[in-house]
Amino acid sequence: MNKTDEIDRRVLDVIQRDAALSQRDIAERVGLSQNALWRRLKRLEELGFIQGARTRLDAAQLGLDLTVFVMIRTRNHSVDWAEEFRKHVARIPEVSEMHRIGGEWDYMLKVVTRGMSGYDTVYRKITTGFDLDVVTGLFSMETMLDDRPLDVFGG
């Protein structure tokens, strides 16, 4: 990691786990004064380590009870087609991630939606207007670990 030391990592780890902490509390946890912490936070923001904060919602409580990983093989492998496909998928709010992957498949999407009928709707949206070779879903039966913090240390 460039231009950061151990204390910076600890700061980043604390705030990535809880964005609601006051600067006073963060400072106490990492062993800095509130003033010194403020300057570090400002620097870390300017350097681009910090990308804003999000409130986490309970997906199940919102009725979003089904997670499906969608594997896609395409016939077209041009860069332009890929970007068009990305824009198309970006318009589907149930898609939480999209990766271009290597090997047997070309794309992998993570879909979080409302039951099988919700997935059916998403499936239709994904495939509409694009020439996809194979589309198959891997259904999550149980989310055992979800959305954990990044491994700020180590490495």
Next chain:
Amino acid sequence: MNKTDEIDRRVLDVIQRDAALSQRDIAERVGLSQNALWRRLKRLEELGFIQGARTRLDAAQLGLDLTVFVMIRTRNHSVDWAEEFRKHVARIPEVSEMHRIGGEWDYMLKVVTRGMSGYDTVYRKITTGFDLDVVTGLFSMETMLDDRPLDVFGG
């Protein structure tokens, strides 16, 4: 969705996109007074819709430049074994998600780590001490969409 109306959904959508907004700003966006918004937020927290806030960090800037989806087939399918395996995987900080899935594979893990050498280390950690039948990695060549907000509306 239970016990929530359209305004609640709008509140949740606003705060899931930006946890740093003031109550005054949120209230203005959803068309409430700050006071009324405060009561709604408190209620939404009590009902469990809100699960706290996280600061988002730039993975690439932290050196976390490789995402791998690890597909695992096991020989043991008992509930106890699954829980032991979950605890084992939960101790590996590079694993950001873990799902028990149906079909050809048994588990799918999302790993975010530092290059191929980082993945090799994680691979060894995952497989140490557990009798896994097949372990294969799907490597993300490009993250096209990442960590998008939940689909609060729709459905």
Next chain:
DNA sequence: GTTGAAACACCCTCAAT
């Protein structure tokens, strides 16, 4: 649901060390 106000906590900046 609303406005207004009071009490308090927090953020940001500056001065001094």
Next chain:
DNA sequence: ATTGAGGGTGTTTCAAC
């Protein structure tokens, strides 16, 4: 790097409507 302090902003809780 630290403490201390001041002004501005945000949060929380009232009272009154």
